[in-house]
Amino acid sequence: MYLTFKRKKGIPIYCHWSVTIIFLVVLFINGFSIIDAVLSWVSYLILIFIHELGHCFFARRAGIEVSAISLSALGGACHAGFSETKKDALLFYSGGLLFQVILLFLSILIVMIIPESIAEHLKPVLVVFIHINIVLFFMNIIPSQLPGGAATDGKQIFRVIFNRDSADT
Numbered sequence: 001m002y003l004t005f006k007r008k009k010g011i012p013i014y015c016h017w018s019v020t021i022i023f024l025v026v027l028f029i030n031g032f033s034i035i036d037a038v039l040s041w042v043s044y045l046i047l048i049f050i051h052e053l054g055h056c057f058f059a060r061r062a063g064i065e066v067s068a069i070s071l072s073a074l075g076g077a078c079h080a081g082f083s084e085t086k087k088d089a090l091l092f093y094s095g096g097l098l099f100q101v102i103l104l105f106l107s108i109l110i111v112m113i114i115p116e117s118i119a120e121h122l123k124p125v126l127v128v129f130i131h132i133n134i135v136l137f138f139m140n141i142i143p144s145q146l147p148g149g150a151a152t153d154g155k156q157i158f159r160v161i162f163n164r165d166s167a168d169t
Helices: 019-029 034-061 086-113 116-121 123-141 153-161
Strands: 002-008 011-016 066-072 075-080
Touching: 011 034, 019 034, 034 066, 034 075, 034 086, 034 123, 086 123, 086 153, 116 123, 123 153
Parallel strands: 011 066
Antiparallel strands: 002 011, 066 075
């Protein structure tokens, strides 16, 4: 069951009920600190959303219709048509990873610039935007099949580069 979360430039954003599971896990990991758990949970959703925005950005730039963005506990999806060119397909499949790298560098820059006393208050956000971001980046760049049949961005990129079977959605 998905709830329509918001529309961004006419694109519906769906949020699956399973994202609440992530909140409960984060709450447990944060020692039941509600504020830290909420900050971590929202940061995780923002990280996944930014990744999907990367796909959306390059799809729309190539003139590919994007029908929706969906978020769930295990990640997200940018529901878009297929590209006619290899270049556009590579940009589309790598767009999420590229946006993650931009977020990573901006987060590291913030850590380097702001005073430590302020950084301490942002720790739940920075842990997600730096550490969790790196873990998810490498999990997603490895060419593999996910439970449920979806392919990682790495597998899609591999297929485009080496002209393997048609790319999965």
